Amino acid sequence: MSARTSDWLPRARPVPPGRSQTVAVLDIGSTKICCLIARLRPQRQAVEHTGRSHAIEVVGVGHQRAVGVKRGAIVDMESAERSIRMAVDAAERMAGVTVESVIVNVSAGRLASEHFSASVEVIGESVTDGDIGRVLEAGRTHTVQRDQVALHSLPIAFSLDEAGGIRDPRGMVGGRLGIDMHVVTAQAAPVRNLVLCVERSHLAVEAVVASPYASGLAALVDDELELGSACIDLGGGTTTFGVFAYGRFVCADAVALGGHHVTMDLARGLSTSMEAAERIKTLYGSAIGAGSDHRDTISVPLVGERDHAGTNHVPRSQVTEIIRPRVEEILELVRDRLAATPFSALAGRRAVLTGGASQLPGLVDLAERILGYKVRIGRPLGVDGLPESGRSPAFATSVGLLVYPQLAAIESHQSRPRVVRPGGGYLARVGNWIRDSF
Numbered sequence: 001m002s003a004r005t006s007d008w009l010p011r012a013r014p015v016p017p018g019r020s021q022t023v024a025v026l027d028i029g030s031t032k033i034c035c036l037i038a039r040l041r042p043q044r045q046a047v048e049h050t051g052r053s054h055a056i057e058v059v060g061v062g063h064q065r066a067v068g069v070k071r072g073a074i075v076d077m078e079s080a081e082r083s084i085r086m087a088v089d090a091a092e093r094m095a096g097v098t099v100e101s102v103i104v105n106v107s108a109g110r111l112a113s114e115h116f117s118a119s120v121e122v123i124g125e126s127v128t129d130g131d132i133g134r135v136l137e138a139g140r141t142h143t144v145q146r147d148q149v150a151l152h153s154l155p156i157a158f159s160l161d162e163a164g165g166i167r168d169p170r171g172m173v174g175g176r177l178g179i180d181m182h183v184v185t186a187q188a189a190p191v192r193n194l195v196l197c198v199e200r201s202h203l204a205v206e207a208v209v210a211s212p213y214a215s216g217l218a219a220l221v222d223d224e225l226e227l228g229s230a231c232i233d234l235g236g237g238t239t240t241f242g243v244f245a246y247g248r249f250v251c252a253d254a255v256a257l258g259g260h261h262v263t264m265d266l267a268r269g270l271s272t273s274m275e276a277a278e279r280i281k282t283l284y285g286s287a288i289g290a291g292s293d294h295r296d297t298i299s300v301p302l303v304g305e306r307d308h309a310g311t312n313h314v315p316r317s318q319v320t321e322i323i324r325p326r327v328e329e330i331l332e333l334v335r336d337r338l339a340a341t342p343f344s345a346l347a348g349r350r351a352v353l354t355g356g357a358s359q360l361p362g363l364v365d366l367a368e369r370i371l372g373y374k375v376r377i378g379r380p381l382g383v384d385g386l387p388e389s390g391r392s393p394a395f396a397t398s399v400g401l402l403v404y405p406q407l408a409a410i411e412s413h414q415s416r417p418r419v420v421r422p423g424g425g426y427l428a429r430v431g432n433w434i435r436d437s438f
Contacts, residue, residue: 008192008195009149009151009191009192009195009208010195010204010205010206010207010208011207011408011411012103012206012207012209012404012405012408013206013405013408014405014406014407014408014409015040015053015054015405015406015408017042017053018042019042020039020040020041020042020054021039021040021054022037022038022039022040022059022097023037023038023040023103023402023405024036024037024038024060024088024091024099024101024102024103025038025102025103025104025105025398025401025402026084026087026088026102026103026104026105026198026203026401027104027105027395027397027398027401028066028069028072028080028084028104028105028106028194028198029066029069029072029107029235029236029237029356029397030066030069030070030071030072030235030236030237030238030258030260031065031066031235031236031237031259031260031356032063032064032065032066032236032356032394033063033064033065033066033069033080033083033084033087034061034062034063034064034087034395034398035060035061035062035063035084035087035088035090035091035099035102036058036060036061036091036395036398036399036401036402037058037059037060037061037091037092037094037095037097037099038056038057038058038059038060038383038385038402039056039057039059040054040055040056040402040405040406041054041055041057042054042055043055051247051406051407052382052403052406053406054406055382055384056382056383056384056385056399056402056403057383057384057385058383058384058385058386058390058402059094059095059096059097059385060090060091060092060093060094060095060096060097061090061091061094061386061387061390062086062087062088062089062090062091062092062093062094063087063090064083064084064086064087064090065083066080066083066236067079067080067082067083068080068081068082068083069083069237070237071107071108071237071238071256071258072106072107072108072109072190072211072235072237072238073108073109073190073193073194074190074193074194074197077193077196077197077200080197081197081200081201084197084198084201084203085201088102088201088203099203100203100204101203101204101205101206102198102203102204102205102206103205103206103207103208103209103401103404103405104194104195104198104205104207104208104209104401105208105209105210105211105214105397105401106151106186106190106191106194106208106209106210106211107210107211107233107235107237107238107240107254108186108187108190108191108194108238109186109187109188109189109190109191110186110187110254111151111184111185111186111210111211111212111240111252111253111254112184112185112186112252112253113182113183113184113185113250113251113252113253113341114142114144114182114183114185115156115180115181115182115183115342116139116142116180116181116183117159117178117179117180117181118135118138118139118141118142118178118179118181119135119138119159119176119177119178119179120134120135120138120176120177121175121176121177122160122174122175122176122177125173126170126171126172126173126174127160127169127170127171127172127173127174127177128170129170131169131177132158132169132170132177135158135177135178135179136155136179138179139153139155139179139181142181142183144183144185145185147187147188147189148185148186148187148188149185149186149187149188149191149192150183150184150185151184151185151186151191151208151209151210152182152183152184152209152210152213152249152411153181153182153183153411154181154182154183154184154248154249154410154411155179155180155181155182155248155410156179156180156181156182156246156248156250157179157180157246157248158177158178158179158180159177159178159179159180160172160174160176160177160178161174161175161176164178167246182248182249182250182251184210184213184249184252186210191208194208195208206405207404207405207408209400209401209404210240210242210252211233211235211240211397212231212233212240212241212242212252212253212254213242213249213252213400213404214396214397214398214400214401214403214404215231215233215240215242215354215355215378215396215397215400216229216231216242216244216249216352216400217400217403217404217407218354218378218380218381218383218396218397218398218399218400218402218403219231219352219354219378219379219380219381219393219396219400220244220352220378221381224244224350224352225244225245225247226245226246226247227245227348227350228243228244228245228246228346228347228348228350229243229244229245229347229348229350229351229352230242230243230244230338230347230350230351230352230373231243231244231351231352231354231378232334232351232352232353232354232355232358232367233353233354233355233358233396233397234258234259234330234353234354234355234356234357234358235258235259235355235356235357236258236259236260236356236357237256237258237260237261238254238255238256238257238258239254239255239257239258239330239333239334239355239357240252240253240254240255241253241254241255241334241337241338243338243341243343243344243346243347245343245346245347245348246346250343250346251341251343253337253338253341255330255333255334255337257326257329257330257333258330258355258357259281259355259356259357259360261326261330262281262285262323262326262327262357262360263277263278263281264277265322265323265325265326266280266281266285266319266322266323267303269318269322270300270312270314270318270319270322271300271302271303271312272300272301272302272303272312273301273303276300276301280298280300280319281319281323281360284298284316284319285319285320285323285360285361286319286320286323286360286361286362287320287323287324287327287360287361287362287363287365287366288320288324288361288362288365288366289317289320289321289324293315293316293317293320294315294316294317295315296315296316297313297314297315297316298313298314298315298316298319299311299312299313300312300313300314323360324366327360327363327366328366328370331366331367331370331371332370334371335370335371335372338371347373349372349373349374350373350374350375351367351371351373351374351375351376352375352376352377352378353367353375353376353377353378353393354377354378354379354393354394354396354397355393355394355396355397356392356393356394358377358378358393359377359392359393359394364376364377377393378393378396379391379392379393379396380393380395380396380398380399380400381399382403383399383402386399
């Protein structure tokens with residue numbers, strides 16, 4: 001199968017540059033499902049975040065514990081559908097609107113990156129928007145494996161004859177225009193099941209976005225996007241990461257471990273329930289121990305006991321001793337995957353941590369030791385209306401899904417049929433993206 005749009009895989013329509021629009025997004029994770037409804041209002045210039053054509057104001061928030069989702073994949077259609085309905089209903093009631101369609105994320109399906117080049121002959125003496133559209137169309141025909149689907153087809157850089165690394169070739173003289181492409185792929189079955197589950201909730205899916213792409217759009221500042229940075233999203237069942245450089249999303253990968261595995265380790269190691277283990281992780285967990293941890297004790301309800309009839313008392317240091325090996329394993333896997341990519345040098349030895357599991361105390365210090373990068377916690381940037389709890393790194397992917405339709409025109413897939421207005425259309429949007437971005 002080719003990277004050409006699958007009949008069942010929807011593609012986002014870019015937000016009209018000068019028009020307000022209400023957008024709903026659905027962040028489906030292994031531990032929580034979050035729905036955000038936001039109003040996007042045109043802004044003349046993105047002061048803090050280049051490329052954002054609209055200001056974002058969240059007007060509805062709904063989140064629900066994820067049931068029927070494991071490692072980002074749907075494993076129980078009815079339970080997952082119920083969780084989705086409840087999250088969307090809460091957001092609708094807060095916003096006072098009815099949601100008919102959503103943009104959703106995907107972290108399952110073995111996210112991976114492929115890179116390739118395409119080229120076309122330049123018609124005329126200099127490069128026009130038409131030439132750019134044709135080379136993007138040529139890039140779309142790249143093939144992926146039969147059981148995979150192309151989630152994103154993103155341009156990295158243009159070339160003209162022997163000159164490479166060109167950002168905006170329009171108006172330049174040359175004979176052959178080339179493009180370097182980044183295609184994000186995933187296994188088709190998990191993505192299709194995700195779309196079907198959302199559609200069973202009586203919602204149309206506008207687009208499916210890779211989680212590390214969305215997280216980076218929300219949490220990275222312009223300098224990090226330009227100079228290079230890795231965005232590592234530590235979710236409940238999976239850890240996804242992407243590399244951004246020169247303002248581009250250039251690499252994606254995933255590790256099938258996350259914060260939920262830390263909770264399971266605690267439940268087993270302390271002989272307690274998953275609920276109690278999650279509470280202990282939240283209140284007392286740390287990736288790096290403190291000197292007083294062996295003196296501080298915590299009460300641990302034994303599994304199967306009610307009303308705390310059976311309680312064990314353990315030193316806080318024991319909690320850290322259980323947590324740290326799993327966190328080290330996750331970070332080491334990410335480090336090794338990053339090192340194996342040809343784009344690791346572009347990360348600039350900088351990493352931004354997002355996702356609910358990134359809030360573990362001591363994680364930044366441990367990540368810096370293992371990755372050898374300068375590390376910070378990434379929170380969603382440039383959005384109004386979020387409650388205080390929504391400004392945490394756990395909501396980075398959700399907010400990134402609100403940013404995505406403002407940048408969707410850069411992708412090289414065909415848009416759905418639409419009314420063409422003067423100055424509009426796909427090629428004009430590509431031209432506007434190049435002009436606004438550079």
